[in-house]
Amino acid sequence: MIEVKNLRVTFRLGERQVEAVRGVSFDVEEGECLALVGESGSGKSVTARSLVGLAGPAARVEADTFVVDGRDVRGFAAREWRRLRGRFAGLILQDALVSLDPLRTVGAEITEVLRTHGIGDRGDRPERVQRLLTDVHVPEPERRARQYPHQLSGGLRQRALIASAIAGGPRLLIADEPTTALDATVQAQILKLLAERRASGETLLLISHDLAVVSRLADRVLVMKDGRIVESGPTRTLLGSAGHAYTKELISAASGRRRMTRTAPGEVVAEAIALRKVYGDRAVVRDVGLTIRAGEIVGLVGESGSGKTTVAQLLFGLTEPTSGRVRFEGRDLSGVPERARRPIRRRLQLIAQDPLSAFDPRWTVRRIVGEALPRGADPQPVLERVGLSADVVDRYPRQLSGGQRQRVAVARAIAPRPSLIICDEPVSALDVSVQAQVLDLIAQIREDDGTAWLFISHDLGVIRDLADRVLVMHDGRVVEQGPVRAVFEHAGHECTRALLNAVPTLEGAA
Amino acid sequence: MIRAIARRAGSGLVVLWAAATAAYLALLAAPGDTVDSIIGDGADRPQIRAQIIAEWNLDRPAVVQYLDYLWRAAQGDLGRSYLLQRPVRDVIGDQLAPTLKLAVAAAVFGVVLALILAVVTRGRWARRASSTAELVLVSTPPFLIGIVLLSVFSFRFGMFPVSGDRGWAALVLPAVTLGLPIAGVLAQVLRDGLDRALDEPFAVTARARGLTERSVLLRHGLRHSLLPAVTLLGWLSGVLIGGSVIIEQVFGRPGLGQVTLQAVSSSDMPVVLAVVVLAAAFFVVINTAADLAYLLIDPRLRRS
Known part of the structure; x- marks a missing residue:
């Protein structure tokens, strides 16, 4: 179906030339599922987009052989590319909230494909749209077609996006990180849907940074790094006997490993008693109680909307509970004026999911970390502790990589020697290999400082690797809690089991 | 949607009221006698003074003057220009x-x-x-x-x-x-x-x-x-x-x-006051239209 030899993609950025893809060769066979795996910046997305001529206006695409659907596409005019797009190949991007036009209804977006390729006529298109939505298992298709992307849940949105990609009846589906923005449970459903599309005869090109996600689906895997394919082969063989060091790193990141702890939990640091938070007439948090001891990592998991972030805000004293109270180091944190909380603030730190928006973009790393230190103190030792070299201190957040930024966030959090650090999805935005490094760092700091951590995540894999105890939230309630091993091995609540089943695991890994 | 429109129309009315009141206060705060301010550069005769006092209720308590002014303005009666000898309207x-x-x-x-x-x-x-x-x-x-x-x-x-x-x-x-x-x-x-x-x-x-x-x-x-x-x-x-x-x-x-x-x-105060109120009305209409245009363009803003 597709034959590519020595594909090179270069971007011109001002005076600079950036080689994103440096000589990649591969074939896509009719009916197979091929996965392209690598971390961000490895050139996998650019490679995939080049297949439909969408590498971008600043890109120069060259290849020795570049055959798509039996035709040499080198020197294709825009018009010829357009005939391929949507009709031969459908493209599914990461997050449907931004990949579907937020100002148009889902129905209008799907109809657009039909109209562009002259499929059906005006009268029967609404019916076709409904059939497409039914094909991707969207309930009440008639109503959903009239809704806007923001009115749909993440899973339904992604289904709608897939419906628009298959509307032109393409033989090839290119899915670029199709599940990265989704909860584990929804992720599993979308992967199942993609498997269904493949069973119905479509060829699948899957792009992901997560080996575990693609191992469920792919027949063959290409591992990309720095614009080159470093390893390729059938999924099973590749997972069983990876040759390249980078592939091994990806596999170990995906299969997870316990970060062991020896410190016994100390005294109670923070305590929440019968917390309840009501917004309007909706109870977001209902009767949540939890204790965190020194040197303990407590995981808080649940789907989005289960109330875990609100619990973090209550513990942090950012919002007042409707009833119940929070105690921190033996003192009341709720029901007291902010002035009384301020001395405690230094002992209680927060790490946000996206440090880029949590840092002042006009501050250097020196100033960001220095703010949390006593006046005039040197930020160097703290930065060293989180594994950052001396040359980052005068950089701005934008000039750091995602992993470096999260290290700076950790440095700032540990700088005032807190007794509790609350982190809200601290690694969700990171590539798996970087994710593993940050998790190692967190485990190390707990080991050294005896800090207590409340670790919020929708990713059970991360919790399993890191936490000592876990609390599962559903619909504002803690439905299950206990030591990680016990909860994961004998999940009592159906909600926990659903979350567990949804965790992508490496299939066939040795 | 209808509630959003009603809310915006309501706040528009408040702006109009504030503009009318500000203009009125400016008239009172002008140096000298209010009657002189209203006459401006026009002819200053006893009959005209009497006419002004009657129209603006200057012989009655301040609250009555103000409320009466608002009531007239609400009905579209913008007073009379004594300089041009015509109703401001x-x-x-x-x-x-x-x-x-x-x-x-x-x-x-x-x-x-x-x-x-x-x-x-x-x-x-x-x-x-x-x-x-x-x-x-x-x-x-x-x-x-x-x-x-x-x-x-x-x-x-x-x-x-x-x-x-x-x-x-x-x-x-x-x-x-x-x-x-x-x-x-x-x-x-x-x-x-x-x-x-x-x-x-x-x-x-x-x-x-x-x-x-x-x-x-x-x-x-x-x-x-x-x-x-x-x-x-x-x-x-x-x-x-x-x-x-x-x-x-x-x-x-x-x-x-x-x-x-x-x-x-020519210090024709009644006309100046009317222009101020009119400009405010124009401003309110355009801004209300802008708010509604947002709702029309972006469905994400439409939640009640």
Whole structure:
């Protein structure tokens, strides 16, 4: 179906030339599922987009052989590319909230494909749209077609996006990180849907940074790094006997490993008693109680909307509970004026999911970390502790990589020697290999400082690797809690089991 | 949706009330006797003084004066100009039409030109040239643009009348003069919005469906670029009000600008008060329209 030899993609950025893809060769066979795996910046997305001529206006695409659907596409005019797009190949991007036009209804977006390729006529298109939505298992298709992307849940949105990609009846589906923005449970459903599309005869090109996600689906895997394919082969063989060091790193990141702890939990640091938070007439948090001891990592998991972030805000004293109270180091944190909380603030730190928006973009790393230190103190030792070299201190957040930024966030959090650090999805935005490094760092700091951590995540894999105890939230309630091993091995609540089943695991890994 | 409209209309009424009250307080705060302020440069005779006292209830308690003033204003009775010896409503009513004509023509011309500029000049050189021209237009004072247009198209080629308000031909140059700076600013904002929208993932999705670049631009990008442009509607109403005073002077057109200028220079307080309230009303209408336009363009804002 597709034959590519020595594909090179270069971007011109001002005076600079950036080689994103440096000589990649591969074939896509009719009916197979091929996965392209690598971390961000490895050139996998650019490679995939080049297949439909969408590498971008600043890109120069060259290849020795570049055959798509039996035709040499080198020197294709825009018009010829357009005939391929949507009709031969459908493209599914990461997050449907931004990949579907937020100002148009889902129905209008799907109809657009039909109209562009002259499929059906005006009268029967609404019916076709409904059939497409039914094909991707969207309930009440008639109503959903009239809704806007923001009115749909993440899973339904992604289904709608897939419906628009298959509307032109393409033989090839290119899915670029199709599940990265989704909860584990929804992720599993979308992967199942993609498997269904493949069973119905479509060829699948899957792009992901997560080996575990693609191992469920792919027949063959290409591992990309720095614009080159470093390893390729059938999924099973590749997972069983990876040759390249980078592939091994990806596999170990995906299969997870316990970060062991020896410190016994100390005294109670923070305590929440019968917390309840009501917004309007909706109870977001209902009767949540939890204790965190020194040197303990407590995981808080649940789907989005289960109330875990609100619990973090209550513990942090950012919002007042409707009833119940929070105690921190033996003192009341709720029901007291902010002035009384301020001395405690230094002992209680927060790490946000996206440090880029949590840092002042006009501050250097020196100033960001220095703010949390006593006046005039040197930020160097703290930065060293989180594994950052001396040359980052005068950089701005934008000039750091995602992993470096999260290290700076950790440095700032540990700088005032807190007794509790609350982190809200601290690694969700990171590539798996970087994710593993940050998790190692967190485990190390707990080991050294005896800090207590409340670790919020929708990713059970991360919790399993890191936490000592876990609390599962559903619909504002803690439905299950206990030591990680016990909860994961004998999940009592159906909600926990659903979350567990949804965790992508490496299939066939040795 | 209906609740949103009602809420915006309600806050508009509050702004109108505040403007009317502020104008009234300014009248009271003016140095000297209130009666003198109202007479201005008009004839000062005992009958007229008595008439003013009766009309403005100046012999009654302050609260009654104020409430009565509000009640009259709410009914559209804007008082009487003792200088012109006519009701203010008639003075303004005569001049409202030419000014509205100018404002609407200038706004339509400016918006249409901005849309064309932003959509058509997508190439590297075209956009640079257009962007430079827009900046020149924005930074040139309107009266200068007006004088240049006059000397070229009226004096040199005689294509349009030099002054007055006879027929549509007389409207062309003033509307263009007032509309050009508007087009300059709007085109910049629209182009910026288009660039941003066409860079979004949904634009990639749209291209991946096989849409032409032009369809992506018109069906997806344009609507997104309208959002920041709508924000400028408030600014636009200010330009239209302030600009028309100058433009009417340059082109010798009748209109509210002329009336305002005369009223201020001859201290005709009742007319000045009415113009203030009218300008506030105009501002409220345009801004309410802008708020509703947001709801129309962006469904994400429509949740009750």
